[in-house]
Every structure is written in structure tokens, then in C-alpha cells.
Amino acid sequence: MDLKPLLKRSIYSFDGSCNGLMCFNESFEEDDVYICNPATREYIVLPKFEGKDMLDLLTGFGYIPSTNQYKVVRIHNTERDPNVGIIQVYTLGSGIGWRNAGTIDIKCVPRCTGAFANGALHWVAFDGTIIVFHLADEKCSELHSPPRLIGTHCRYVGVLGGFLSVTYYRYPRGVDIWLLKKNEDNADLSWSKEFSFDSYIPQPFGIIKSGRLLCYEQHKIYCYDLETSSVKMDVSFGKFISEAIPHKNTLFSLKEVHVYKLGMCYVFPVAIT
Secondary structure, eight states: OOOTTTOSSSOOEEEEEETTEEEEEOSSTTSOEEEEETTTTEEEEOOOOOSSSEEEEEEEEEEETTTTEEEEEEEEEESSOTTEEEEEEEETTOSSOOEEEEEEEOTTOOSEEOEEETTEEEEEOTTSOEEEEETTTTEEEEEOOOOOOTTEEEEEEEEETTEEEEEEEESSSOEEEEEEEEOSSSSOEEEEEEEEESSOOOEEEEEOTTSOEEEEETTEEEEEETTTTEEEEEEEOSSOOSOOOOOOOOOOOGGGGTGGGGSSOOOEEOOOO
């Protein structure tokens, strides 16, 4: 997909992919946010943010099946109060625009994109605590991260096989991957260490039907066969990859959420290359 006709700048970041829709922005606090469907070649431009001197720290994109709603979330601070995050939510098709949904302490949270799982967005703080924003009621909570050994650090929170995942990197080498799963005897969620490697692996971003683990680094995508403990390079793009995200095509049209009635959002064709 060629994004150049859409973007004013060459720098952009993805806020997530959900049900075949992709959300991305141009990495500057006053620039546009886009929702795009690569399969139908449509995109919409969300209304501008309100406020000045804002810097996005946490972003995310997700879906609520019970209400059939897609929501974009941004948490930003200001130069005047850098330790308090202001939560803003945009619901596609609502006609309301960006809404304030409260505040949160973000003094120990790096800038990152939220992992969408179990109806919520998840970000990890520097101390390993996972911040959770529930899309249905728009409330925040905290989730304890999996147990870790001394000398390990949490480098990545994502989604693997539909489960929230945490990847720990061990010093000097080694990787443990935990998944948040339901217990067999009840509906409670708990962490389960599903993968462990004694050597370094690149950042994981997906599990395919055969059970192999997909990872990416620089300009290559690797496939790890867990049964044979073998690895092979699947794709080399020949250019640097800043981020890899799982995506599944859909023919869902953005017109079905009636965003064009807002008067601020439009549907345009996107060139596919």
C-alpha cells in the first residue's frame, strides 16, 4: 500500500490493526490520524485534536463487539503537567468527535502503541506494570506482569494468537514469552509461559496456523519452528522495517460507519502497490 498520497510527512506510526482496518498517524501531535482499509482502498481522516502543546505518549485502536463500535484512543500530556496523561477517545460514526475520558499517571510510561486484547488496550510502564484501558466503559486499571527473573527486562507487550503477550529478554541472552490465558478450571485469566529460547530472537508479532512464531528485525521477517527449534528467513524487504503488525483483510466499507456525515471526515481511494 502506497501511503505517500495521504501523508504530509514521510514519518508516521501505526496505532493498530483491528478487523482489517488499520489506524496510523503522522507522528506529530497536530497532524492527521487515519483509518484505512487496504482491501477496499478507502481511508478516513479524523478531525483535528483540540488543545495546544500536546504530545502523544500512548495511542491505540480497538473494537467493541457488543456495540459494534471502533474506538481510537490517545493519551497525551502537556508541558505544563508532564506527569498527568489526558485520555481522549474518538468513536467512529458517533458524530461527537474527540472526547475527554479522564486522566492517568504516565510519569513512568514510555511512548508506545497499545496492544488490543480482551476488549482493552494495554501499555507497559518502565517498572513492568501493564496499564489497561477498557474500551467498553472507558475505565483504566492495572495488570500485574508475569513473574520475571533478575536480569530480565520487558521489552514488548503485544498480541500473539489472540492472547495478550509479554516478551522478556534475559541477560546476556535468552527470551521468554508469556501469554495471558483463561484457566482450565475457571474463567480467570493468568499468565502462562508458552515459549522459551536460550538464544536471542527478534521481536515476535504473530503465530501462524502451523504454530510457528513470526518475528521481525530490521528489513527481514523470520519464521521459528518451535517443534524442530529451527529458524528461516521468510521475507526480506530490502529496506528497514520500523514495525510489523498482524493484519487480516476485510471487505468492510468505512462508509458503513457513516463517518462521511460528520463533514470533517472523507472517504478516498488509496493506491495499492
